[in-house]
Amino acid sequence: LFTILMVVIIVGTFMYLIEGGENGFKNIPTSIYWAIVTLTTVGYGDIAPVTVLGKILASIAMLTGFSIIAVPTGIISVEIGKKTQNR
Numbered sequence: 001l002f003t004i005l006m007v008v009i010i011v012g013t014f015m016y017l018i019e020g021g022e023n024g025f026k027n028i029p030t031s032i033y034w035a036i037v038t039l040t041t042v043g044y045g046d047i048a049p050v051t052v053l054g055k056i057l058a059s060i061a062m063l064t065g066f067s068i069i070a071v072p073t074g075i076i077s078v079e080i081g082k083k084t085q086n087r
Contacts, residue, residue, distance in 0.1 A: 004068070008035040011061050015054060023050045039065040 012032030019025040024047035025034065034047055038061045049058050 004039070007064070008032055008039055011035040011039070011057065015049065015057055018051060018054045018057060019049050023054070024048070035061060038062060039068070041065070 012035035
């Protein structure tokens with residue numbers, strides 16, 4: 001949880017620096033909120049990046065959020081499958 005908190009703070013801060021207030025990222029807390037929404041739902045929420053670099057960062061955040069959900073789910077599913085085959 002601490003690692004994810006650090007990731008959203010860093011991503012949100014970078015997004016604020018890249019996009020700025022004119023593109024909807026009015027301040028760092030708003031940008032951190034955007035990072036949380038993007039990481040947890042693999043979507044933008046109410047604001048979206050406009051610049052190419054901002055879109056690249058958003059894509060990385062979405063893929064990171066997906067991997068946080070998909071990888072552990074896959075590992076647990078495989079382990080459950082192994083346990084049920086051994087019975």
